[in-house]
Amino acid sequence: xxxxxxxxxxxxxxxxxxxxxxxxxxxxxxxxxxxxxxxxxxxxxxxxxxxxxxxxxxxxxxxxxxxxxxxxxxxxxxxxxxxxxxxxxxxxxxxxxxxxxxxxxxxxxxxxxxxxxxxxxxxxxxxxxxxxxxxxxxxxxxxxxxxxxxxxxxxxxxxxxxxxxxxxxxxxxxxxxxxxxxxxxxxxxxxxxxxxxxxxxxxxxxxxxxxxxxxxxxxxxxxxxxxxxxxxxxxxxxxxxxxxxxxxxxxxxxxxxxxxxxxxxxxxxxxxxxxxxxxxxxxxxxxxxxxxxxxxxxxxxxxxxxxxxxxxxxxxxxxxxxxxx
Amino acid sequence: xxxxxxxxxxxxxxxxxxxxxxxxxxxxxxxxxxxxxxxxxxxxxxxxxxxxxxxxxxxxxxxxxxxxxxxxxxxxxxxxxxxxxxxxxxxxxxxxxxxxxxxxxxxxxxxxxxxxxxxxxxxxxxxxxxxxxxxxxxxxxxxxxxxxxxxxxxxxxxxxxxxxxxxxxxxxxxxxxxxxxxxxxxxxxxxxxxxxxxxxxxxxxxxxxxxxxxxxxxxxxxxxxxxxxxxxxxxxxxxxxxxxxxxxxxxxxxxxxxxxxxxxxxxxxxxxxxxxxxxxxxxxxxxxxxxxxxxxxxxxxxxxxxxxxxxxxxxxxxxxxxxxxxxxxxxxxxxxxxxxxxxxxxxxxxxxxx
Numbered sequence: 001x002x003x004x005x006x007x008x009x010x011x012x013x014x015x016x017x018x019x020x021x022x023x024x025x026x027x028x029x030x031x032x033x034x035x036x037x038x039x040x041x042x043x044x045x046x047x048x049x050x051x052x053x054x055x056x057x058x059x060x061x062x063x064x065x066x067x068x069x070x071x072x073x074x075x076x077x078x079x080x081x082x083x084x085x086x087x088x089x090x091x092x093x094x095x096x097x098x099x100x101x102x103x104x105x106x107x108x109x110x111x112x113x114x115x116x117x118x119x120x121x122x123x124x125x126x127x128x129x130x131x132x133x134x135x136x137x138x139x140x141x142x143x144x145x146x147x148x149x150x151x152x153x154x155x156x157x158x159x160x161x162x163x164x165x166x167x168x169x170x171x172x173x174x175x176x177x178x179x180x181x182x183x184x185x186x187x188x189x190x191x192x193x194x195x196x197x198x199x200x201x202x203x204x205x206x207x208x209x210x211x212x213x214x215x216x217x218x219x220x221x222x223x224x225x226x227x228x229x230x231x232x233x234x235x236x237x238x239x240x241x242x243x244x245x246x247x248x249x250x251x252x253x254x255x256x257x258x259x260x261x262x263x264x265x266x267x268x269x270x271x272x273x274x275x276x277x278x279x280x281x282x283x284x285x286x287x288x289x290x291x292x293x294x295x296x297x298x299x300x301x302x303x304x305x306x307x308x309x310x311x312x313x314x315x316x317x318x319x320x321x322x323x324x325x
Numbered sequence: 326x327x328x329x330x331x332x333x334x335x336x337x338x339x340x341x342x343x344x345x346x347x348x349x350x351x352x353x354x355x356x357x358x359x360x361x362x363x364x365x366x367x368x369x370x371x372x373x374x375x376x377x378x379x380x381x382x383x384x385x386x387x388x389x390x391x392x393x394x395x396x397x398x399x400x401x402x403x404x405x406x407x408x409x410x411x412x413x414x415x416x417x418x419x420x421x422x423x424x425x426x427x428x429x430x431x432x433x434x435x436x437x438x439x440x441x442x443x444x445x446x447x448x449x450x451x452x453x454x455x456x457x458x459x460x461x462x463x464x465x466x467x468x469x470x471x472x473x474x475x476x477x478x479x480x481x482x483x484x485x486x487x488x489x490x491x492x493x494x495x496x497x498x499x500x501x502x503x504x505x506x507x508x509x510x511x512x513x514x515x516x517x518x519x520x521x522x523x524x525x526x527x528x529x530x531x532x533x534x535x536x537x538x539x540x541x542x543x544x545x546x547x548x549x550x551x552x553x554x555x556x557x558x559x560x561x562x563x564x565x566x567x568x569x570x571x572x573x574x575x576x577x578x579x580x581x582x583x584x585x586x587x588x589x590x591x592x593x594x595x596x597x598x599x600x601x602x603x604x605x606x607x608x609x610x611x612x613x614x615x616x617x618x619x620x621x622x623x624x625x626x627x628x629x630x631x632x633x634x635x636x637x638x639x640x641x642x643x644x645x646x647x648x649x650x651x652x653x654x655x656x657x658x659x660x661x662x663x664x665x666x667x668x669x670x671x672x673x674x675x676x677x678x679x
Binding site: 102 | 412444445446448449453455456457458462463465466467469470471472473474475476477478479480481482484485491503504507508510511514515664667668669670671672673675676677678679
């Protein structure tokens, strides 16, 4: 067991899989010599060499197309899109090509690839380098979507994503790269499609993803001092979605809150609210409430970004107010 | 490499006429058996595409389709040069390239008809023909994307040391989209074993490529920007295409990197089913229809001593094949309703939740 940063966990997860499977290769802008602009691939070039760890031009379509073509012919590429906002310049390859080719070819083509990306806000990067794009990907049949919130989960979910036979969008939260956590020694392999109860509680269920998980946990600790015992679930995987864990929790607590960093419209929480309304309506003691960034681009100034993103305080106050009404 | 466009006569306002008919290419170094094979291959494509058109008119083929009528020499010339395990990446105008890899006609036609015995069970359709077991790695319907994907297959071949080459076909219109330029640079940087083949049929869709491109040769004039040789060939001459293909494939297989080949050709019909192609000057259409790759090639074979009877027999046997494929496709069952829900994921299913 050792303390490991979230960013170092990314490289550890990839390296673990590269050691066991020589089909695993890594490509992206500045990921080899520089170890990634977020330092999430440090050490890979030294250990595995330039044949398996490639710096690319700033050509996101070429990067993802290469990953796709390699995956369909026997490799298991991990491609980096530096900032998730840049998916907008290569979305064709993701949505039209990678997501649909297995289906269109009636199962002839397999695409075991991972697209890792720096996602989310909180770093004062402004509207084009701060977006949470999980719900873009979630909306497209054929893509799996995961967002770990701890260093241990980064290692295990990265390993699971690389071993998966389907394309996985692996969203690393930029605001968590510096965070540290205990990570067990040895091989770690997690399961896609599984949520985790981070804090059990009786009075309310709070669902969160990525950097919203530590904020939801802080909110729950705050609520506990005021007599509200909130359960916090780290959703971790949007596709596949672990509805069993979510519905089970709602059945126990009777209240559901989602904490989403994305702008409000069509965030992942809306889909979960819909599922809960359909399947757990009679378990609810009150309306489902979504706590999201308002439907605006993220502003750059720290005071403004902090104002609009869900915070531990805004989560706690929303939950407290809802439960008292 | 010879540059036949320099021999072309130009009409006014972007009209491009084919080269004069000549017997000069009779002397190219392609043996007669290979030439018979090329003729047969082109005849298969021609007869198949005409049948696909007829089945449209009978409303048996739905949606859209993009035919290669008039462009067969490129698919045939490259197809005959490729190794069995090489990879083909084609566009939505990909029927001919699919047949060129030896994919049987019945499942291809059945796919166009949306039948269960279609190449992809009716889930892909005309624009997405794929047969991995034949090295036909797909037909891609978003302009430019598949150049980048072909790079990936070439990268994989290079990584595995398999000696395979990826051949990627696309139209002249593709040369003006970003992915084309990203892919060429990428392929050149990593010296990938990939051959890019621009089928320049002079019209992007409904607009003359000449009118909306900054350089006269949409592909070849861009090649030097990526350190590649400018190559323009007569895409209606199967021998010339075949030899260019052999050269480019050898270069890729021997580790010398990618090639970009611009093959000049002409489509006899419009862009797609919906397009009668009326925007093209009749002088131009008639000149190119007279410079039909099958006519050109048949005359060459006769000059080289192949009898008209033998060529007629090839035509007849191809027609019988297409007739049988038509029967097999029309007789195919409709896809089962369940099949709409298979193969979203590798586990065979479509479930996104537990």
